[in-house]
Amino acid sequence: MKKSSGKEPSVVGLFSGCGGLDLGFKRAGFDILWANDFNADSVKTYKRNIGDHIVLGDITKIPSEEIPSNFDVLLGGFPCQGFSVANTKRSMKDERNYLYLEMLRILRDKKPKFFVAENVKGLLSLEKGNVIQMILKDFENIGYKVDYRLLMASDYGIPQHRERVFIIGNKIGKENPFPKYSHGLKNDLFNPILKPYLSTKKALEHLANVRTRDKPFKLGNKTIYNHVARTNVSDKFWGRKHKVNQFDICDYLKKWRKDSGWSTKKIDEYFGYAHTAGHWFRKDNNSGCIPNPEDWMVLKKLLKFDDKYDKQVTELEEKTIVFEQSLRINNWEEPSDTITATGPEIHPNRKRRMSVRECAILQTFPDDFVFEGAIGSMYKQIGNAVPVDLAHKIGSGIKQYL
Numbered sequence: 001m002k003k004s005s006g007k008e009p010s011v012v013g014l015f016s017g018c019g020g021l022d023l024g025f026k027r028a029g030f031d032i033l034w035a036n037d038f039n040a041d042s043v044k045t046y047k048r049n050i051g052d053h054i055v056l057g058d059i060t061k062i063p064s065e066e067i068p069s070n071f072d073v074l075l076g077g078f079p080c081q082g083f084s085v086a087n088t089k090r091s092m093k094d095e096r097n098y099l100y101l102e103m104l105r106i107l108r109d110k111k112p113k114f115f116v117a118e119n120v121k122g123l124l125s126l127e128k129g130n131v132i133q134m135i136l137k138d139f140e141n142i143g144y145k146v147d148y149r150l151l152m153a154s155d156y157g158i159p160q161h162r163e164r165v166f167i168i169g170n171k172i173g174k175e176n177p178f179p180k181y182s183h184g185l186k187n188d189l190f191n192p193i194l195k196p197y198l199s200t201k202k203a204l205e206h207l208a209n210v211r212t213r214d215k216p217f218k219l220g221n222k223t224i225y226n227h228v229a230r231t232n233v234s235d236k237f238w239g240r241k242h243k244v245n246q247f248d249i250c251d252y253l254k255k256w257r258k259d260s261g262w263s264t265k266k267i268d269e270y271f272g273y274a275h276t277a278g279h280w281f282r283k284d285n286n287s288g289c290i291p292n293p294e295d296w297m298v299l300k301k302l303l304k305f306d307d308k309y310d311k312q313v314t315e316l317e318e319k320t321i322v323f324e325q326s327l328r329i330n331n332w333e334e335p336s337d338t339i340t341a342t343g344p345e346i347h348p349n350r351k352r353r354m355s356v357r358e359c360a361i362l363q364t365f366p367d368d369f370v371f372e373g374a375i376g377s378m379y380k381q382i383g384n385a386v387p388v389d390l391a392h393k394i395g396s397g398i399k400q401y402l
Contacts, residue, residue: 007031009402012068012112014059014076014103018045018371018381020363021075021118024391026050028399033068041373042381049369059102064109071110072402073395076103077118077386100135107169108142114398115139117167118386121150124165125271136167144169147176151390154335155181157195158387159203160362162338166394170401177397179390200348201332203361212355225370226378229355230344239319242312249290249309250283256305257281270302271295336362341383356382364389 013022013035019042022032035054037043043056055062078100100117107115124132132148139146146169153162156179168176184194201208210219212229257264268277279289280299291299293314300310332348339345339362344354354362356371356378364387371378 009073009399010068010071011073011075012071012106012110013054014074014106015078015099016046016054016075017042017077017384019050019054020365020385020388021077021116021391022046023050023365023369024386024388024393025073025075025395027388027392028395030073030395030399033071036062039381041377044372045370045378045381048372059099064106067106067110069110072113073398074103074107074110074112074115076100076115077384078103101138104138104142107139107144111143111171113172113402114168114170115144116394116398119165119167121163121165124150128270132165139167139169143171145171145173145176147178149178151178153387153390154197155183156390156393157183157198158335158362158364158390159198159200160336160339160387161334162387164386168394168398172401174401177394177400179393179397197335199333200336200362203336204358207355207358207361208349212352222367224357225368226356226360227358228375228378229347229358230353230375231351238316240312241315241317244290244309244312246290247283249313250281252305252309253299253303254281256303260303262302267299267302271298339363339383341380344379344383359383363387 008029008031011022011025011030011032013019013032016022016035016037017039019035022035026032032051032053035046035050036057036059037046037054038056038058040056043054046054103115103117123135126132136146136148146167148165148167150163151166153160153164166178168178170176182195183197186196206219207224207227210224210227212227214228216223216225217227218224257267264278264281271277280291282289290296290313293316296310296313299305337345339354339359344359346352347354347358356375359379359382360369360371361367363382363385365382365385366388371381373381
């Protein structure tokens with residue numbers, strides 16, 4: 001167990017993974033006393049890059065007495081598989097959803113001044129928004145002033161469109177400090193002082209013509225690590241069985257929305273989304289979209305529309321993705337899509353997946369941060385992490401009160 005130097009505000013990290021959130025706070029001037037994760041590869045990565053104060057183990061089996069006291073901030077990206085919108089069977093019956101109670105236990109026993117929790121957007125819509133309210137209430141009941149925000153990473157200088165929920169609480173009577181936007185659309189008339197979004201190209205162009213390889217190598221004055229990639233560019237996915245015209249669906253939904261009296265904003269709030277429902281009513285090839293089958297059936301109950309498009313929207317079949325269909329990072333000039341734990345996207349200019357290093361760059365890990373484990377494990381560690389630069393900004397906001 002590491003002892004605090006007493007000169008810097010201190011942190012304890014739960015569910016630390018490979019350390020994106022912890023590293024951001026370290027860069028903001030915090031001393032990390034103790035951390036924990038149950039994944040062996042993540043712990044190896046953390047130890048190699050951040051420090052050996054991380055403990056491998058199940059947090060439910062680690063008593064509070066084995067965790068340092070008198071630290072300032074508790075960090076915890078509690079596991080999100082049960083909350084994720086990618087999990088179509090998500091429910092509070094999923095035992096993974098109760099791991100936040102371990103964070104609650106440490107807060108109750110150690111009483112740090114602040115805590116920061118991070119989770120996926122799906123947390124907001126679970127059980128029609130009741131789960132997030134339950135979690136907030138639990139934190140409030142042990143003496144914390146609590147707020148949450150859905151933050152888009154690209155708004156803070158991260159070259160990636162990544163929405164995550166951040167919950168911040170404090171027990172020193174301060175307003176919880178969330179970072180201010182620093183980036184936005186180019187030529188945004190409403191926010192002329194914002195810098196333009198950082199693009200995939202700007203982040204990755206130095207590797208654009210560099211072949212992947214298993215070992216570290218020199219590129220100019222830099223050593224490049226983990227520039228390895230999966231080369232399979234076909235895969236299976238569940239897609240709609242029938243052809244669906246988004247414009248037709250949009251007109252259909254807009255009619256029923258008007259007749260029902262529900263506004264787009266009210267629908268968004270009902271689902272617990274941030275602007276997602278707006279895309280269902282937008283006739284636009286770039287940003288318009290059709291609800292997934294689960295959302296479609298919930299929307300049907302709200303708007304009371306008929307069965308006209310139920311079959312086209314909800315019947316799925318397994319399909320093969322080919323390279324040309326799976327360019328999810330589809331614009332070299334914009335921030336990338338979300339880097340996920342389940343598998344990297346196709347490179348926009350190469351017939352391969354994004355490399356481990358490219359994914360790490362889009363998550364703003366430093367160039368000398370080296371990942372451990374097999375390639376699938378490295379991809380998973382990066383996809384589960386908090387972007388380092390965003391964590392740095394959150395940490396800097398909290399540090400001003402300590």
